[in-house]
Amino acid sequence: MMKKMIYFGLGALTLTRERAEKVFSEMVEKGEMNRDEAKQWVEDVIKRGEEEKTEFRAAIRKEMEEIRSDFPLVTKADLEAIEARLAAIESKLQQQ
Numbered sequence: 001m002m003k004k005m006i007y008f009g010l011g012a013l014t015l016t017r018e019r020a021e022k023v024f025s026e027m028v029e030k031g032e033m034n035r036d037e038a039k040q041w042v043e044d045v046i047k048r049g050e051e052e053k054t055e056f057r058a059a060i061r062k063e064m065e066e067i068r069s070d071f072p073l074v075t076k077a078d079l080e081a082i083e084a085r086l087a088a089i090e091s092k093l094q095q096q
Contacts, residue, residue, distance in 0.1 A: 020045050
């Protein structure tokens with residue numbers, strides 16, 4: 001049971017409610033836990049997975065901001081503005 005719980009905890013980030021319910025239903029059928037425990041575990045694991053996903057996304061965003069400040073990159077908007085200016089210059093040159 002402990003091995004299943006460890007694997008389950010590691011996969012909580014990507015676990016769907018359906019999969020969690022299936023795993024815990026199997027544990028109930030084998031007598032490893034009762035239905036009330038299983039229901040609570042499913043809720044806890046799904047909630048924890050969502051929290052971890054939110055924290056993970058925030059960490060990725062923070063890291064990306066640090067990378068952007070360390071290595072100034074041209075954004076899509078910057079590139080579009082440059083392309084528009086270039087097109088305007090080319091148009092003026094063709095009119096001369």
